[in-house]
Amino acid sequence: MTTPNQVFEHHELLYVNSKNQPVYEDAMPGVPGIDVQPLFLDPHNGVWVLKVWFHPGVTLPRHYHTGTVHLFTISGHWEYKEYPNDPQTDGCYLYEPGGSIHQFTTPATNTGPTETLMVVHGANVNFDDDGNYLGIMDASDIMIMLDNLIRERGLEPANYITPPQPDHNARVRNVK
Template identity: 70%
Template sequence: MAIPAQVHDHKDLLTLNTNELPIYKDALPGVPGIDVQPLFLDPNVGIWVLRVIFHPGVMLPKHYHTGPVHFFTLSGKWNYVEYPDQPQTAGSYLYEPGGSVHQFSVPASNTEMTDTMMVVYGANVNFDQDGNYLGIMDASDIMLMFDNLVRERGLEPAKYITPRAADYTTRG
C-alpha cells in the first residue's frame, strides 16, 4: 500500500506555544476574573479550544452543553455547584457528554488561580438563576468576542488556529 497523498499543503506544523501567546485579562464581557487564551476556533464544525484561567470566586451562569466537552484542570480547584463533593483539582480530566447542565464555580477561598484547558464541541446555552435564557456561546461568538476585545483595547489581533472557510473548488 502506498503512502496517501497529503491533502493539506502547509509547510509548517499548526502549533502554538501557550507560553509565548498573550492571555487576555477579563476577556468575558460582564464577568470579571476570567482570563482567556484562544487556541483553536472552528465556527464551521463548532469546536473551540481555550486555555482559561479563573480567579478565585468566579461563578459562571448555569449552562446547557449542546455537545461534549473535554476539560483539563492544570492548577487550582473548581467544582460544579450541582456536584460540590467532586472538586476538580490539578491533574483532573473531566468528560462532559452533550446535554449536560451545570454551573461552574471557583471557591473564593482558593489561594491560586485555576488554570484550565477545554475542548468544547457545540455551544453553551446560558441561563440565569431563575432559568431565563441569557445567551449562547459558541466558536463564532468567541471569535467575535476576541475581535471586539483586541479592537477596544488597541491590542494586536489574537493568534489562534482556525480552519479555512468553506469555498467552491472552482469559480464559474
C-alpha cells in the same frame, strides 16, 4: 506496504506555543475574573480550544452543552454547584457529554487562579438562576468577543489556529 494517498496538501505544521501568546484578562463581558488564551477557534465545525484562568470566586451562568467537552485542570480548584463532592483539582480530566447542564464555580477561598484547558464542541446555552435564557456562546461568539476586546483595549492581536472557511462556490467533486 504502500504509502497512503494524501487528499489535501499539507506544507506546514499548524501550532501555537501558548508561552508566546497573549492572555486576555477579564475577557468575558459581564463575568469578571476570567482570563482567556485562544488556541483554536473553528466556527464552521463548532470547536473551540482555550486556556482559561478562573480567578477565585468566579461563577459562570448555568449552561447547557450542545456538544461534548474535554476539560483539563492544570492547577487550582473548581467544581460544579450540582456536584460539590466532586471537586476538580490539578491533574483532573473531565469529560462532559452533550446535553449536560451545570454551573461552574471556583471557590472564593482559592489562593490563586485555576488554570484549565478546554476542548469544546458546539455551544454553551446560558441561563440565569431562574432558568431564563441569557444567550449562547460558541466559537463565533468567542472570536467576536476577542476582536472587540482587542480593538477596545488596544491589545496585541490574538494568534490562534482557525481552519479556512469552506468554499461554497467549489464544484462538486465527481470521482469515477
